[in-house]
Amino acid sequence: MPQLRSFRPGDEPALADICLRTADAGGDGTGILADDDLWGHVFVLPYAARHPDLAFVVESDDGRVVGYVVGTDDTRTFEDWFHDEWWPRFAQRWPVPGDDRSRQAGLLRYAYGRRAGAEPFGDDRPAHLHIDLMPEVQGQGWGRRLIGVLAAALRERGVRRLHLVASAQNAGALAFYDRLGFERLESPAGAQAFGIELDRL
Secondary structure, three states: OOEEEEOOOOOHHHHHHHHHHOOEOOEOOOOOOOOOHHHHHHHOHHHHHHOHHHOEEEEOOOOOEEEEEEEEOOHHHHHHHHHHHHHHHHOOOOOOOOOOOOHHHHHHHHHHHOOOOOOHHHOOOOEEEEEEEOHHHOOOOHHHHHHHHHHHHHHHOOOOEEEEEEEOOOHHHHHHHHHHOOEEEOOOOOEEEEEEEHHHO
């Protein structure tokens, strides 16, 4: 049976692979961008680097990491760290896009635009998370367990409210957050934000 455990150094390649294979509204994002590595460097690896103690994984019977949750207890501080310290190291590999309308260019604009206050959801819901599971462990309660263990770690830090943002096209994820009791928030086109009081998790 799979098991839930804390993140360990060396898990990063598996986290990046899971992020890629669930990047297209929950489906495999391989080949959608010119560089598949971009997904992980935006959505999972910075969290494991900044908050390894807020990262948890599902490990399969044969020792593979097949799911994760990562997060931050302070969105504003995290987003400034992403902007000032994490992302500049990749500027040569992924420069600011020009007039390119590709999906990769859009993701790069998002990455370069990340900073405290760029999105409103962290103003009164300071924590946020990213969670992904491979199909082999979906629908078995692991998503609920991952969010539960992260919520407990956040509560220990005195955090009381959490948000997340999902693709509006990811029907399975939206239904999952609804079942957990998350509140849908007013969101930009193409996205759906959710918020919750951590005592409800």
